[in-house]
Amino acid sequence: MKQTLIQAYRQAPWRTQLQWIGGFLLVLVVVMLMAGVYLYISASATAAGTRIHDLELEREALQIQLADLRTELAYLNSAAVMSKRASDAGYRAASLEDIEYVPVEGFSGRNVVFLAPPPGNEPANSNLIKPAYKQSLWEWFYQGTYRLLETKASRQ
Amino acid sequence: MNPSGIGRLRFIGFALTLVGAMILGQMIRIQNSTQAKELKETFEKTYNQEVRVITPERGNIYDRWGSLLAGNIEVYEIGIAPPEVSNPETIAQDLSAVLGLDYQTVKTLAESFTTEGNDTYRIVADFVPAEKVQQLENKIKEYQKLEKPKKGEAWPSLSGVHWVPHLQRSYPENNLASNVVGFYNYYDRRDGHGFFGLEEQYNSLLAGTKQRIVLPMNPSEIQELPSVPPGSSLISTIDREIQAAMEGVANKALEDTGAESATILVMDPETGEILAMATTPSFNPNEYWTYQDVFPQNSPYNRAIGELYEPGSVFKVLTMAAALDNGTVTPDTPFIDTGAIEVGGIYIYNWDRGAWGPQTMTGCMQHSLNVCLAWVAKELGPTQFYEYLQTFGIGKYTGIDLSGEAVYPLSLPGDPNWYPINLGTNAFGQGVAATPIQMITSIAAMANDGQMMAPHAVKAYIQDGRQYDIRPRLIRQVVKPETARTLTDMLAFSLEEEASSALVPGYRIAGKTGTAEIPGPNGYESSVTNASFVGWGPADDPKFIIYVWLEKPTTSPWGSVVAAPVFSEAAKEVLIHLQIPPDDIRAQLPQP
Numbered sequence: 001m002k003q004t005l006i007q008a009y010r011q012a013p014w015r016t017q018l019q020w021i022g023g024f025l026l027v028l029v030v031v032m033l034m035a036g037v038y039l040y041i042s043a044s045a046t047a048a049g050t051r052i053h054d055l056e057l058e059r060e061a062l063q064i065q066l067a068d069l070r071t072e073l074a075y076l077n078s079a080a081v082m083s084k085r086a087s088d089a090g091y092r093a094a095s096l097e098d099i100e101y102v103p104v105e106g107f108s109g110r111n112v113v114f115l116a117p118p119p120g121n122e123p124a125n126s127n128l129i130k131p132a133y134k135q136s137l138w139e140w141f142y143q144g145t146y147r148l149l150e151t152k153a154s155r156q
Numbered sequence: 157m158n159p160s161g162i163g164r165l166r167f168i169g170f171a172l173t174l175v176g177a178m179i180l181g182q183m184i185r186i187q188n189s190t191q192a193k194e195l196k197e198t199f200e201k202t203y204n205q206e207v208r209v210i211t212p213e214r215g216n217i218y219d220r221w222g223s224l225l226a227g228n229i230e231v232y233e234i235g236i237a238p239p240e241v242s243n244p245e246t247i248a249q250d251l252s253a254v255l256g257l258d259y260q261t262v263k264t265l266a267e268s269f270t271t272e273g274n275d276t277y278r279i280v281a282d283f284v285p286a287e288k289v290q291q292l293e294n295k296i297k298e299y300q301k302l303e304k305p306k307k308g309e310a311w312p313s314l315s316g317v318h319w320v321p322h323l324q325r326s327y328p329e330n331n332l333a334s335n336v337v338g339f340y341n342y343y344d345r346r347d348g349h350g351f352f353g354l355e356e357q358y359n360s361l362l363a364g365t366k367q368r369i370v371l372p373m374n375p376s377e378i379q380e381l382p383s384v385p386p387g388s389s390l391i392s393t394i395d396r397e398i399q400a401a402m403e404g405v406a407n408k409a410l411e412d413t414g415a416e417s418a419t420i421l422v423m424d425p426e427t428g429e430i431l432a433m434a435t436t437p438s439f440n441p442n443e444y445w446t447y448q449d450v451f452p453q454n455s456p457y458n459r460a461i462g463e464l465y466e467p468g469s470v471f472k473v474l475t476m477a478a479a480l481d482n483g484t485v486t487p488d489t490p491f492i493d494t495g496a497i498e499v500g501g502i503y504i505y506n507w508d509r510g511a512w513g514p515q516t517m518t519g520c521m522q523h524s525l526n527v528c529l530a531w532v533a534k535e536l537g538p539t540q541f542y543e544y545l546q547t548f549g550i551g552k553y554t555g556i557d558l559s560g561e562a563v564y565p566l567s568l569p570g571d572p573n574w575y576p577i578n579l580g581t582n583a584f585g586q587g588v589a590a591t592p593i594q595m596i597t598s599i600a601a602m603a604n605d606g607q608m609m610a611p612h613a614v615k616a617y618i619q620d621g622r623q624y625d626i627r628p629r630l631i632r633q634v635v636k637p638e639t640a641r642t643l644t645d646m647l648a649f650s651l652e653e654e655a656s657s658a659l660v661p662g663y664r665i666a667g668k669t670g671t672a673e674i675p676g677p678n679g680y681e682s683s684v685t686n687a688s689f690v691g692w693g694p695a696d697d698p699k700f701i702i703y704v705w706l707e708k709p710t711t712s713p714w715g716s717v718v719a720a721p722v723f724s725e726a727a728k729e730v731l732i733h734l735q736i737p738p739d740d741i742r743a744q745l746p747q748p
Contacts, residue, residue, distance in 0.1 A: 071227035074223065096731060101735075
């Protein structure tokens, strides 16, 4: 009787095998998926890191070039060069006798120079690299879940 | 499911497992291979992290209207990494041709990895201008265009040669205002710092803060480079055009008078801002290594602030200001000049040894009578006289924001080096030493209703993207406003009466000449003098004050002959650049 019952409820052998194969394949697929995601994220982060490094080098080079161009411009506009250019163009320095002053209402002379750069859109100390690029997958998942729970709790 | 279906599934399962196992096995094999271990070791040793010291860009120095006086240019450091070299001959040939390096030295270094296993990167040239690097880049392009060589033939290549840009201090105006700006020893990339002038005074501000960072070289470990703000930039009070004009006038004065040096200071008396500070000699700070040649034996870099001298009769302005302010005399106080006066048992004479008879105080200033001014000092008394001199800041630093200011302590009654005769001689600027900056600072109070302003050479600075203005600072009220105005009138009247060569047509100018004998080891030498002139204008509303000092002029010893015309030339230039209309035009303008 007992044997009969076991036989009645036992899965067919091919079914058991199929379940095992299916289970194994599922685990394999999940592991491969995770590995794929991990590889993809690592590769993206590395590519981003390389790009950031390149951009930082480019920024440094541009800053140097900017300073260089500013100074080069100053050389071209230096007092001696401008004076020579003026005299080559047939001009001469004005004497007191050459100058005629005309009263102009509201004219207050030259304004004080303002050389500070205009304020940028981004605050100076903001982090340019998002935390996601610096986190491991686990940190990202853990912190993301924590933030989600915290947001829900605060809403309640 | 039929048996054939199960068989297929088994086969697929087996195949996938096999493929997975093979991938895993390959991964483990690669990870644990000898090459992987070597690569890991090399990577960790060489590229795992990089320690970088980020030197911020040195701040710029501008004139008051934004013209650059000190900036930075791009230069390159060139080095060779021997392991990366593929053709040492090309490297040696090109670097020797473009940079002028020794062919053999470069070749030995370039092939040192092959010969000695040297894998150390070495810098072969620094401060290489961008044009030279451009030439090297052009050569690389040429080589890339070449046809691939046959097997066994060397392909011309500059691989292994690296160039890294960095900044070098540069002064676009060359000599202009170099005495004010100072210089920076840019060849010392590690410990460079500013010398003299603004470069030294504001060295920390200009230099910014260096940052040492450790950067992981593994690109997956991303780390943001910290933003290192550049050093603060300075906006000086110097007006480049006025400075250029004053340097022109000073150089011409040297030629015309045969003086050893010329100094011209221009200041705004209302604010204490230095508009120009021309002094000789000057040099090109781009070639700062010539410093010792131009300034031998530590001679002052900027005579306007660093050279003490006995100013002579320009000092009478202070003596008269003290006496007028104290009420000891008025412009019309009579004085009979007998040509000599005894002070402390010693006789003092006039510059011409003559007796000028009945005079007023205005006449005394007009004819620059030593005897009269010694009498004024006696009438004032030593206590009052020296109290006033201390109030004027004589014997003290003015505190100008330029490095290298000199001071000579004022001898006071009771000091071991003070004698009663000092009262008489100090009254006309002998036996007392001051720098031109001290003199102009004190006398500028007469052009500013008695308010003595702190002299300064920086108008504003830019830090972290913000501009901060430096407000004018009042040192103290040295005399009453009426005293300052009275003295200005007296000195303007004096110049007009003398028909002085310092006058400027169309403008009323107040001023005073000065001729001082120079003390030597055997007492005063009458053959050589210091000739000075101080003047300000327009007399009714002074906008500038100019101080001229010619050291040991040879064409004439007298300030009235050599320094006064220089003042006039300087004043004309200043009036043009400050756009000050003549007195009659200004009188028509509505008063603010």
